[in-house]
Amino acid sequence: MPRHADPNAKEALVAAARAEFARGGLRGARIEDITAACGLSKGAFYLHFESKEALFGELVQLFQARMSACATDRTESFRKFAEEHGPVGPRDVQERTPRYQELVALDVRLDEAALEAMWEYRDVLGVLVRGSQGTPFEGALWELVDVEVNRVRKSFEDLQCQRTCRTDIPGELFGSLIVGTYLLLGIRMTRMYDKPDLAAWAAQLHTLINEGSQPVDFKNSVARSKP
Amino acid sequence: MPRHADPNAKEALVAAARAEFARGGLRGARIEDITAACGLSKGAFYLHFESKEALFGELVQLFQARMSACATDRTESFRKFAEEHGPVGPRDVQERTPRYQELVALDVRLDEAALEAMWEYRDVLGVLVRGSQGTPFEGALWELVDVEVNRVRKSFEDLQCQRTCRTDIPGELFGSLIVGTYLLLGIRMTRMYDKPDLAAWAAQLHTLINEGSQPVDFKNSVARSKP
DNA sequence: CCGATTTATGACCTGTGGGTCAGAAATCGC
């Protein structure tokens, strides 16, 4: 039995590729630069990956799986919540019952988890935003965005039927607001070195979107109950 | 005096180029396709433009100028409004005075104008989003986005000082919400054939962001005054 | 130490598309 393959060559290539992708996008990342960063030759790349696109495809699949997990986690968590705490109606919202407050806390936690996923894959997100036309990933992000907008739209419309959300806003527009905001935050993460306080972002966005930008004094006094 | 230049060659090239850019981005648009669409040869392109990037640069400048005009128009309109109607304070917001309602209407009109500009340049916007690494336009959109986020942040912080906006949200996050929402709507315009009802979008977004997503019944009753 | 076998190398091939330029075509004054 002959020469052994470098055991950590593949993960080194993936790491170097992510760095190159982050720098210059899918097209701007040259294979020779990726391999050079690992002390390998161009040919070595093709021992581990079908092509540059194939490597990126693996990353995209991981990212999509992660985001998809966030979505299923959300529906599952809400289902469980309704099972354990019963349905949350308009009165709960109006009176800020403990049940409602727990639901808000859960929602914020789930949003934070989504932001966390975006932070970990912000390099992949950056490449997807830039798109790199001519590759299979041209519209990948926008398909994901459409899916997310529709998911938000649907859940918003459900809440509208239950009268726990205002009914004079189309769900589509609300979805664009949510997804657009999170997407831009993700894009801005691309250029950050230190991780921002994602929990604070999630909580503040939740407050802003639920209660609006007007001063809190104007809301009816029942609403606030801060310790 | 000899052969005349085709008088509408340049505008035909611009139109064809915009169509090609919309299809495949800056990189995906081939010069031969652009000229072929006008019944011209490849060489003719270089009689009118320095390069493909130069043509796109002209479009970007027009787009940037248009967006910049929207911004100056906004500050100017608000200045004039304050001059004519006096400053709008927290009480105006709380009691929905006619002065406040006029300000809201003005704000919505200005937002609609910005959406209109994005609609007209949605092809350019699409290319800028996709970025086309290696060109001078790589980060052009994100610079514009940063400028806009900061503009919104600053005006939001001013309103916070005047107590006409809630003070528990960082201006940066509010800016990301506004710009992110409008950017995503712009991106989604890229794939639309018919112009959506931009006035409705502007008005609904304004309502949603000001008053939040909670049912209107919960707001204090002074607030609503719909004919 | 040999040769079998798998891994790694990098010179080479190749398609692509931006940009060029010698020459053809058009249009004028005369």
Added chain:
DNA sequence: GCGATTTCTGACCCACAGGTCATAAATCGG
């Protein structure tokens, strides 16, 4: 019609980067 002049054409050049493959290097059993 003729040449002068400007407009237009498209075959050609070339840089670039993805992908290939003959060759070399490493590592084993025997």
